[in-house]
Amino acid sequence: IIKPVPFIFFWIGNNIGEKIIKCLYTFPLVIGLFIVFGQKFPVSSPTIMLYFIISLIAAACIHFLTNYVIGLLAFWTEDASSIDDFLDLFLYFFSGRIFPLAILPATMGAIANILPFRRYSYSFPLEILLGQINSQQILTGFIWQGFWLFSFVILSRIFWQKGLRRYTAVGA
Secondary structure, X not given: OOOOOOHHHHHHHHHHHHHHHHHHHHHHHHHHHHHHOOOOOOOOOHHHHHHHHHHXXXXXXXXXXXXXXXXXXXXXXXXXXXXXXXXXHHXXXXXXXXXXXXXXXXXXXHHHHHOHHHHOOOHHHHHHHOOOOOHHHHHHHHHHHHHHHHHHHHHHHHHHXXXXXXXXXXXX
C-alpha cells in the first residue's frame, strides 16, 4: 500500500509487463502454426482488425479490473482466492471456454451476452476477427464492454476507498 505510485498503477504496470513477455513467445508460435498448417489470417478488412484490437484491449482491461476488484476483497476476507475460484466457474461456463455459447438455450444465451465473461474472454474478440458477428452485434458488444469497464472502474474505486478505511497494519 505504501508505494511511490498509486497501488493500481503498480498492478497495471505489472500486468502490462506480463502481457508483453507472453506476447514475445505467443506471437511467433501462432505465426509458426499458421505457416505449418497453411492457414490464411482470417481478417477480411483493416476495419475488422481495428475492431478486433480494440475489443481485445477492452477485454484485457475488463479481465484485469475484475481480478483487481476480487483482489480488493482481501480487505474484508483473509483469502480472496476462493472468491476468484468461484468466479472462474462462471467464466468457464459463460465465456465459451467449455462449449460454444451458441448452443446455450435462448434464455441462458441472453444472460451470457450481457454478463462480462464473454466480453473479457476469448469469445467476443474472436467472433469479430472471424467475422461471425455483424456490425450491429459488434456495436452492441462494444457498448457492453464500455458498460463493464465503467462499472469495474467505479467498483474498484469504491472498494479501494472503503477498504483503506478498514485496513489496519500489524507489525513493527
